[in-house]
Amino acid sequence: TTDTSICIYLAVCTFLKVEPQLHHIKMDDYGVWEIFLPNNADGSSAIPHGSRVKIRMDTPSGVKDSISAWIKFSVQAPGEIPFNGIYYDPPEEEKYVFQHPQPKRPESLRIYESHIGMSSPEPKINSYANFRDEVLPRIKRLGYNAVQIMAIQEHSYYASFGYHVTNFFAPSSRFGTPEDLKSLIDRAHELGLLVLMDIVHSHSSNNTLDGLNGFDGTDTHYFHGGPRGHHWMWDSRLFNYGSWEVLRFLLSNARWWLEEYKFDGFRFDGVTSMMYTHHGLQMTFTGNYGEYFGFATDVDAVVYLMLVNDLIHGLYPDAVSIGEDVSGMPTFCIPVPDGGVGFDYRLHMAVADKWIELLKQSDESWKMGDIVHTLTNRRWLEKCVTYAESHDQALVGDKTIAFWLMDKSIVKSLQ
Template structure:
């Protein structure tokens, strides 16, 4: 399809883009031009899988054992000499371990006999450049470890006698992603750094039992500072060794696949840690090898380095990183972190993005946008079943549109405004004063031509200095009144609203849903990684699973509700059908009702008023309640008889959505119910 036809398609989907046809055309031309430039650079202009083949730098660069010898390749244009130093030569540069420059483009090579290196040995590069020298960890290192005594990072020769043998041939099923965002290191209750193995044995079964079909793992690529949550990456091709071996991560992913669970990882290509030895900062003695030179190369808010996405070698590095995790660890896709920071020269800092003009001006970093499009092409051409998710708060049009429709190619984008909405409502407004009309507008306010994933809270809302949703609702009362036999009004309110907010977020989600680990049962405490300010404590860098496992505490009731909520979503495949039809919304009554794929979702947010015989418009038929947040097993008061059928009654005047029938319901205060249309579902096949 021609570029002009692609622009016609994206404008047809969103007529507000019509004034920006020329910018959209320029965007697509730039993407194709960059693709051709890369292919020409690698002399693969006409190869059918040229871009996939280009994204294979990880098979050339770095340390490899091939043809009965060790082969080591590096790209360091400014270097005047490179030596391999480590356990094998007492960390001293020597002629035996000196690289040779093999071309005029900064490529270096070292060939060694098999006996020169042994599995487990530590090494670094000793890089020499005009006017200086220093130790460096290779950019493509696949194993990086930190010495527990000196705290110094080194690469490690990794050639185990028995490579991991994959057990499951897995293809990600075409299902609604119900994502469990997790962090391996803090997934255990003990105050320590958790391991891949512990996550596999202890946490994966919890995720499976909870009903989530996708895991999003944070902090997998190596990062020197644990407290960065994995977002200051140093070694892009090395899985974080503080959690265990590469094989242990493979076993984690393989085990998840055996459970039918897809595994995504956070990919941080928006910036890199500025460290010189551990990271890519001043890698060959220059600040501009991988990054922009001068102020543009430094992120003012994150104290990190910004990639130069116009450089073919940098694109080669980043595209290869996408393929590496798909090839070597069989991940099923990526959440691309910090997209907004990439897309704009000012990183989106302080920008409200209230006009389409903000998406089409000189502030947009076209090189970054081009890279994201090429990354999606590599990922989807290599693994058509893989998914990519954009973390963008700006609302850039076309990010989550397929390339065949003129988009950048992400499968989903996060609905990042929704957690901010819940913070505003729970922090600043009494629920007696909530505008249900406004809530409804914000919950469905998204680009309807692009797929979105909604969430009430992610790890961002749980970090120290912030509060989880349940803690905003209950505050310190959680520490004293979570016993099941303890009747406490504030806790009762918090539990009721916690269920309702999560259910209404799921029910109105565009095409997927995300939860951060522990929040499904109302984990009470924030996340605070070991740091000087907390005396290097692990107390808040863990998850208290025992709270949910204790039948005498109310956490298990929230856990029950989350399981039931997801089970309903999967049984009726609710999110596959994105059309949500408003039936009724009233600010004075605090009542919201809408229909989605044969299900009616009704919410009474009123703080103190229950309604008997409440009338709402509905498609004609007989209905049954299939979920009630007021159920006793969910911490409710059992005020609803869920086995009573409800039949619509005709009315003379249609007041909403053209329905001439109405349902009459009992709506207890702070309660949500879901009803299914028996006639509709008699012709459908629940999942």
């Protein structure tokens, strides 16, 4: 076991304490505090693997205990509501070792969207191990070449489907351990399946006890202050992409999942919300360039997207980068060196929404020209990912295509 070094970004704290003993902690010019804990005399780690860890800070709003923003694992103890940060450093013999190479990116993606917890036919929260053994082979048999996994980053509110992230570097402990997730990804690679992570960098949970909100006792540590830092519809916090430490945090996060877990790429959630201060809400995009390059555009967010795509493709040229955008932002899928945002694909949500819209109508009302326009409405040579349905249609306030087609007949057949 190597010595332990802990770095925490704290812009306004007057002291930081690691109990039960006090240790000397240094702060650099950028507000990053660092503590170095040498191993014990017997060579064991100063912090045992599996220990609960928190940071106690004297903040402008009083003394506060927080989970490190960079925590690699967190769990919810029985009978408790907030999650606890866990120091995760298993012995070498318990660490998972990848056995299979990552598949080459196919010319055409056939993506199976999935949620680990909801993947079991039984009324329970499924596990990484069961998904690996029971679900992945079925995905392969169905002819898919990629699996997109939701709800990987830890989230204390399970009903958010994983989109209100509290711990950005920690895989959700509801489904198992980090080693279990690595085993799942390695098995997918053995089957020739790419594994895409549904990554959330567009907003953060507003939890203060186990999330980033109010981390140092202020409203502006990782986020914009005031109304700009709060998403009125999602009830979540919005990152300040103009902050160097926020950029470092998010860029490191993307690299972490690619290197530590061997993900083959990302589907970036809520990119439209990131790129505009109105978040694309109550807004109809007509294609006028003033809608994309006006005062409502969050230039810092667009620059961040360029940076993260440049990082992804610079380190892993075969990695897949998909952005969920409903606005039709120009240059969205043009490489960064050519002046674009740098995504490989735009997630074409209008197509999936169109199928649900049509199923709510009688087929006599369908307009073929409207259907063709929806299917072909994209930038010249822009690659798009289109779904028959995704969680946004099947789970969030609507029904699956199967239910729209069968609906009452399902209930009648059960009587």
